[in-house]
Amino acid sequence: ELRLFNLVVQLRLVNSLNRCAGRVEVLHNQQWGTVCDDGWDLKDAGVVCRQLGCGTALSAPRGARFGQGSDRVWLDEVNCAGTEAALSDCKTRPWGDNDCTHKEDAGVVCSDSGISEVAQIRLVNGSSRCAGRVEVLPNQQWGTVCDDNWDLQDAGVVCRQLGCGTALSAPGGARFGRGSDHIWLDEVHCAGTEAALSDCRAEPWGASNCDHGEDAGVVCSEVAQLRLVNGPSRCAGRVEVLHNQQWGTVCDDSWDLQDAGVVCRQLGCGTALSAPGGARFGRGSDHIWLDDVNCAGTEVALSDCRARPWGESNCTHGQDAGVVCSELCVIHSEIMPVWPAPSSGLQVSV
Missing domain, CATH: 3.10.250.10 (SRCR-like domain)
Incomplete structure (x- = not known):
């Protein structure tokens, strides 16, 4: 005793x-x-x-x-x-x-x-519960996570904790908008095997040197946030992204092969053959979600690239961006280098 x-x-x-x-x-x-x-x-x-x-x-x-x-x-x-x-x-x-x-x-x-680890984390301001700004709940108040050292391993823990599959990207820079309350976590460093984000190494709760312009985000695999439409296959067409439950286009300002390459890799379509602008694959009709996209070329997803905030652009749908990937199709044993050619209409011989 x-x-x-x-x-x-x-x-x-x-x-x-x-x-x-x-x-x-x-x-x-x-x-x-x-x-x-x-x-x-x-x-x-x-x-x-x-x-x-x-x-x-x-x-x-x-x-x-x-x-x-x-x-x-x-x-x-x-x-x-x-x-x-x-x-x-x-x-x-x-x-x-x-x-x-x-x-x-x-x-x-x-x-x-009385603390539920699953209830302590959420993704907000994205296209679904599996994409958005990361928010955590200690002390009964929701707050954000700083993007210092934020990477795919950290994002992967979030996706697994929420039952959202694997991490496609770990966008920083308040890609899903700025939070307005506490910044609860900074310098998060997950090994990748943790059951919850709260298990990862980080600065103590509330200790950060960040502002909300550095809020971290996550895009998980169970979110179809990107597609190519109005082309000859799923690997060529007008670029459309899903944000706030609505599909929209990307402006061709600064659009280039590096940006297109990220799209092709994200969709499992190989490498980029061309990055046509000027609504080559037709004009969209909804929002223009992204403008001034500037990818380094190594990003896992388009949402990781630098760009203006979502929905902020000075474009029209006559500037909708397109992509042609290497796994587009094979015609007469040759992969078409540009689809469609600038001077021709869309023609496919079967």
Whole structure:
């Protein structure tokens, strides 16, 4: 009975809304200290939750997500099997032996905390729930994520957490509009295998040097945000993008082979043969969503490229951009270099 009592008082979760979520602290030699996040995972967090009578582990946030401690870092390289009765039963380095700073303090969110990890993240201002500006919900208030170091690995964790497949792109620069509340996360660095964004390394909640012009976004694979229409195949035609549930066109200002190449790669259509402008594949009739597109050529998706904000343009549909990709078609054993040619109508012999 005495041992069980000591196990409970030797462990606590702090700096959160309740006792079942927070920074992990352990008591050793009459002094509270933290746990380093090296190797910290859901199995380790699960032992903590069970020891505290807080149910199961929802996440094992790293990178001082619940703030930095100020005393000793007592444990490092914790490696629980998951069946231990207490964190002190898990394999670790000796007490106090570590190479960590408090920026690596480990945290836990348990099921009895009343926090739902899935409900803590959403994508807004996109074409569907699987594309948009990333927003997270700590402390009952939605806020954004800064795009510093934001990449496909981070976006992939978001897509998986939301059940939206894999990540197609990780656009920054407030591509899905600027948020208006807190910027909750900065310097996110996911390994790519985490169950939730809150498990990834990042600056502590609310600590950032960003503005909303740097809000991060995500486009997941379960969103068909791009198509080529009015051409001879799905790999050639007028470029159309889906935004706010509505298809629209792209202006040909600065439109070139690098931009077209990104489109072809995103659609699985090979490389770009040409980037015709001037509504070569007919005029669209809805919004002109993108203008002054300027891709480096290495982007995964058109939404990753630099451009004016969505819907902001000085164009007409007479300037709708088009693309001809290398996997368009084969005619008389030769891939047509430009489709259609500038001086001819659209003709296909079968």
